[in-house]
Amino acid sequence: MSVELTPWRRPGPSREQRRTDVLTGVAVAAGAMLNLTLVNSVGQFFLGRPPAWPEQVFWTLACTLPLVARRRFPIAVAIVISVALIGSQYRHSPEQQVASGALYVALYTVGAWSIDRVMARRVRLGIIAAMFGWLAVSAVLSLVNLPPNAFPNASGPLEPLLASIVSGVLVNVLFFGFAYLFGDTAWTSARRQHQLEVQAEELRRSQADAAQAAVMGERVRIARELHDVVAHHVSVMGVQAAATRRVMDKDPGKARTTLAAVEQSARTAVDELRRMLNLLRAGGTVPDEPPGAGVDQVGELVVNARDAGLETSFGVYGEPAPLPESLSQATYRIVQEAVTNTLKHAGATNLDVRIRYHAAELEIDVADNGRGTAGRPSAGLGLIGMRERVTAHDGTLTTDPRPTGGFRVRARFPLARVTA
Incomplete structure (x- = not known):
């Protein structure tokens, strides 16, 4: 039994899943706001001088709050978050940890839930390419504005700037790669689950059809048995009884012989009925033919x-x-x-x-x-x-x-x- 998987389209999220997305998106946005408050409290702004507080709040919510609709509109959510993340980094918004995680979740959701698989692949590759392009642009901008003593405590074998660039690239490759592959894996898993459900339903229908066929076959065997055995003896009894009535007065001896045959036929019919009823009560099947x-x-x-x-x-x-x-x-x-x-x-x-x-x-x-x-x-x-x-x-x-x-x-x- 095989099921064609190519035309399968994953159903949209259920009401419960949409409710979960809303709660999750709000929780992530709240976590991002908390992290923004902590970063401002510490005063460590690695990207540069941050914008005003209202703008920081705007970029933080723009990068995280769209997750409330991630499974309903996965491609749109991923594009919005990626654009917002680039904008927040360009404006030096200090909250970047939770925002980056939101982007990875959005990329995963595109792979796991997008109906158009070709578009899902193109959008994810496009977002990844855009993010690495922005990483290159930001590295160039940082290099231009890099002060002479930017790495006072550097002691490794590599140049500090080169090590920083390689570290950023490797981390992004790792996270983007996991988001891409896990999204495809989730979609494939859902497709296989659909296949198993279809096969299980076909198996249930096949078992129901087989059970119905067995019941009908049993009914046919019982009907045939009743017709061949009981109906035969009852028919013979009717003919013999009619013959007895015709010769009752003329030939009493022959009438007695015929009545004895009627009696024997009746006993045989009753025995056959009892045999079939006993088999039915015992849960067995009525054999096609009686023994002998x-x-x-x-x-x-x-x-x-x-x-x-x-x-x-x-x-x-x-x-x-x-x-x-x-x-x-x-x-x-x-x-x-x-x-x-x-x-x-x-x-x-x-x-x-x-x-x-x-x-x-x-x-x-x-x-x-x-x-x-x-x-x-x-x-x-x-x-x-x-x-x-x-x-x-x-x-x-x-x-x-x-x-x-x-x-x-x-x-x-x-x-x-x-x-x-």
Whole structure:
């Protein structure tokens, strides 16, 4: 999973972040005013004779107070502070420590929060170049006005003036470099945090979709199980009950036999319902097929159809081969559904079930002599279930009327013979 980062634009500061900037800017300005008072109290003016007190206050606030909007307007704030710092140094305002720190913070903010990355890079490089240019100009001005005994206590191996220039350059390179690099690092970190949030959201959506798909799959399996097992037995019970009513007076013995079949079907349906309910209560999944329902039990389906009043025939052709359990169960379910449809919809009197083992194919053929497609469901759950089972085993299914009358269900599966 990857997220394209190039078009990402960092969102603007939140209300809480803007409130923090205001408090921070006011606190820095207050600190700068305190430092200005202390410097004037000491009386050490390294830049030269300072201007009047109101002008000192003006330059001090101009260099620090714009930080109240640093994340809302990072480029504008950085330009204002850099211009104010140059002006304050030109006018010999004594407060320079806090003002210089404010400039570094402003440069960092441009790198961390500016939306236009190209403009952010140009503005920072431009400010840095301007500050070093002013450093060179101020050095030249200081050299012109330098008194002969400017460094009375100098004792190092370097010339005092050269050492002062190198020291100023190195300090500025260090601080400006850190402000530039840390700003880019903060912006990259925010971009990566955005990527992680997007990926986490995609993962949550994917997990929700997977959970929903699992729920839907479970519902489909339960519906198929109810239709294939319970509905089959209930349908057979209805047909058998109708046959019992017709022969009750004419043939009581046959009626008793049919009622016994109805009783057995009811017990089977109740057992299947209980099995599924127990699985659901236990938090398990309903298996696709109940244990023991396989191709070997197809004959029992034919016997049930015969007990329901149909003339039936059942044949197995070819050399029977051991089948994978899932294929054996699918064969049973397809025959079961075809028999159920014949009993419920066909109005047939004859049912023919054949299983053919070919060299590389298993064929199931269920045919009746009923009404063909008339009265049959064209896209019911039974047909959907049969197609699902056939598709799951890479087979083919055809359901169509017979030329001589009636209806035929034919399924073919690739036969991979396995060791018994």
